[in-house]
């Protein structure tokens with residue numbers, strides 16, 4: 313099983329709530345919008361991974377203590393656990409987003425998140441994450457590798473979960 317992260321920096325611009333998304337330029341989910349993120353490296357905690365991936369992909373610096381854990385997503389493919397994804401959000405960061413070979417960053421109004429250009433599961437959990445809730449979800453795909461070509465089948469979502477035991 314793969315362990316991965318997503319990070320959603322937030323800001324308020326003249327009363328409009330925005331979230332930093334990326335257009336993924338390569339790899340899993342290429343061409344789709346997502347948050348900055350990626351796979352954990354050996355010995356890394358999810359929080360450390362989210363900080364590193366956000367720096368690598370869009371150049372923002374985040375103190376790990378400023379990340380708020382918002383979701384745990386269990387992505388299953390053909391009945392097997394495929395990816396456990398830890399989702400964080402933050403309003404505290406340094407720097408301006410810049411593009412990288414992996415990602416083109418874009419500030420998007422929370423009311424205008426382009427769910428039609430994202431993973432199919434995102435519309436089921438990201439609105440709650442952007443509304444400040446905590447969620448845990450299981451999302452089942454069928455049809456074999458790669459995951460981004462499989463069909464979304466069904467899901468279960470729990471709201472108001474606690475991540476007090478986060479490592």
Ligand SMILES: COc1nc(N)nc2c1ncn2[C@H]1C[C@H](O)[C@@H](COP(=O)(O)OP(=O)(O)OP(=O)(O)O)O1
Pocket residue numbers: 316317318338339340341346347348349350351352365387395397431433434459
């Ligand atoms: C199945 O649904 C998914 N939805 C969303 N929103 N995001 C997903 C889903 N499945 C995987 N992801 C995320 C998790 C990671 O943030 C990325 C995939 O990361 P990638 O494979 O690109 O990992 P890197 O470490 O950045 O890649 P390199 O090996 O190229 O360094 O997608």
